[in-house]
Amino acid sequence: MKIAFRVDASVHMGSGHISRCLTLAEALRERGAETEFICREHPGNLCDQIEACGHRVSRLFATDRKFHGDWNPHAPWLGVDRQQDAEETLAKLAAAGGQFDWLVVDHYAIDCEWESRLRTAVRQIAVIDDLADRPHDCDLLLDQNLYDEMKNRYDGLLPIRCRQLLGPKYALLRPEFTLERGCLRSRDGSVQRILVFFGGCDLGNETGKALGALRAAEFKDVIVDVVVGAGNPHRQEIESLCRGLSQVKFHCQVTNMAELMAAADLSLGAGGVTTWERCAMGLPGLVVAVARNQEGLAAYGAEKGLFFFLGASEVVTMERIREALRVFTRSPESLRAFSASGLAAVDGKGAQRLVGILMPPSIHLRGACLEDCDAILEWRNAEVTRRYIFDPQPISRNAHRAWLHKTLANPDRALLVGEIDGKPVGVLRYNLCGDEALISVYLVPGCEGQGVGSQLIRSGSLWLRKNQPHLKVVNAEIQSSNIASIRAFTWAGFQKHHVTYQEVLQ
The missing domain is CATH 3.40.630.30 (Gcn5-related N-acetyltransferase (GNAT))
Structure with missing residues (x-):
């Protein structure tokens, strides 16, 4: 079976879309599928990382000029007009040889107009989305997030034939999380180690805020693991801050995130893909929404008792983070409750479920x-x-x-x-x-x-x-x-x- 992915990463859109598509591609390849990634070379792209994982990548040229699309708020993320991107994608698929069984699309700028143009080159189209803000022409839609009225979220946006896979039951997590989950220690709510990770890019430098909060003397005996992506624009500044704190360990572009989450007692992080990784590991979290689309998920997840929502990044200050740390490092019963709720919500088998449907x-x-x-x-x-x-x-x-x-x-x-x-x-x-x-x-x-x-x-x-x-x-x-x-x-x-x-x- 041949399966193609149309997905991008950049400094502005982050690495989460690539991360979940790579997870799915790895699981599909284990079942014998041939995979092909089609990605535009935006600043901060992860084409080299995808190739390093053994997947073929067809690269789309990124222009220097700033593109202003108007078909949806995320249109500029595509970098070119929908029609041009669709034609370029068709050409890459043709060059890859033969018709593809599935095209997996994970891109906020792509909608039904683009997808309809690709019908001639693929048998079926799967869309990964969590915005529910535009129509799609697809056979399957995956939204791994959690919102109120989830079952009705895509009403009127999908073909009648489209199969919907909704909720964190389908969260695409790497196998390492399933393995680590199988031997998790029992969390008693005490905090001796904190994990800080705000995604691969962290454009607003929430990591810097967190480190500022953790400089307080009351946290000097707490071990802190700070993780940043290779494309983080504040990497050198963060690494310098970490060297000034004896209890802090700096990590860049790690491959053992599940291990770090299993070792931690509390986390500071964003409300994106890693939300479900933390839940699967039973790791209590203090969450900051670093993008507009994370706010609804973070608010509803907090309402369901999965974690504590600090707020949107523009209103979360160093002082607010420090105060939340003071409260929750002294509230073991709250942390135990977060841990139990997260483990119950995400079992780590989402990728296997999706593979069973695609193949x-x-x-x-x-x-x-x-x-x-x-x-x-x-x-x-x-x-x-x-x-x-x-x-x-x-x-x-x-x-x-x-x-x-x-x-x-x-x-x-x-x-x-x-x-x-x-x-x-x-x-x-x-x-x-x-x-x-x-x-x-x-x-x-x-x-x-x-x-x-x-x-x-x-x-x-x-x-x-x-x-x-x-x-x-x-x-x-x-x-x-x-x-x-x-x-x-x-x-x-x-x-x-x-x-x-x-x-x-x-």
Whole structure:
């Protein structure tokens, strides 16, 4: 599978977009995907870093003149007009050879007009966003952040077919965080070590403010790790400040962030991508919003008890940071609560979930047999299955066995078991009538929320085309309250048709 990324970094936009795309690209490559990054060479770009990680990079030329786009507030970040960027991206994709299976777009300046132009070069488009301020022409949208009314945030901005992955369950974290999370020490709320990290660029030098606050004599016995990115414009100044404080250790462009977070008892940081890294590690945080788009997330996350929000960077002073440090270094119960809430919100498996959707495992379908009787009964009678089926009452073993005998002997029925690597994941039943079929599907309990449902349905359609070539239409009857099934069928290619969902096979 070939997957391309259109993403940028710069002094102004920071490194967070590249960071999460690199995390996803690494996970995809482990599953055998070929990756291609397309990035414009803005000042502060990370093209060399991406190549150092072993990914191909196609570089777009950055002009010296200042660009003023007007299609959205972040348009200047693109550096050129949308049409020009789209044409240049198409040319890079063509030069990379062949059609790409997915194009992943992580850029605040790109919207549906740009995405529509790329349709000819890619099979599907995935967008990573957290602004919800512009329409998209995409097949999948990921917003890993947390906001009030999250499910309605993109209403009217996406195609009906678009699958939405919302919330920190899908936070894209590097594998090191999952590994460190597995051996975390228990935090008792005492503060002996503080981590300071305000992102790869930290244009406003919040790190300098934090160091000023930590100069107070009351923090002289607290070990402080200060991390900056290689592109931080204040790097030399910060390094000089750190040398003047005996308890402070300076780090630049680290590869062991998870280790540093695991060692710390409290953090001072920005409200961007690292928010979810801190939560996954159970690290209590004092958060500063260093960009406008971080303010809503920071405010809502604080309301949910994930961390303490100090405010937007322009109003957060050295004195405010110092006072917050005084309060929370003496409030172990608050820090324990932040830690527990963060661990519960983020499990570190978001990248694996997304990879399973972009590159779903192959599902093998086999005909059911009498030996499947007890297993199918157990799956069908599970509470999670019965919750949304039209007859939710448990079925007795005798009634089920009689039904299975009839079904297997009925030429107008097909009963299939889906398996991944030899393990059952779900059941498909087709009632055949002329040139139409009625589908029924349910998953083995524990397989929900991994993209298995839509992949199972797609596999069933392929099976029908091969084994029942006379069929023209497959119908699905779904309860209106069963949102998960509606999404699975829509993602598998079904469209609403009156009161049912339907896929036309031919």
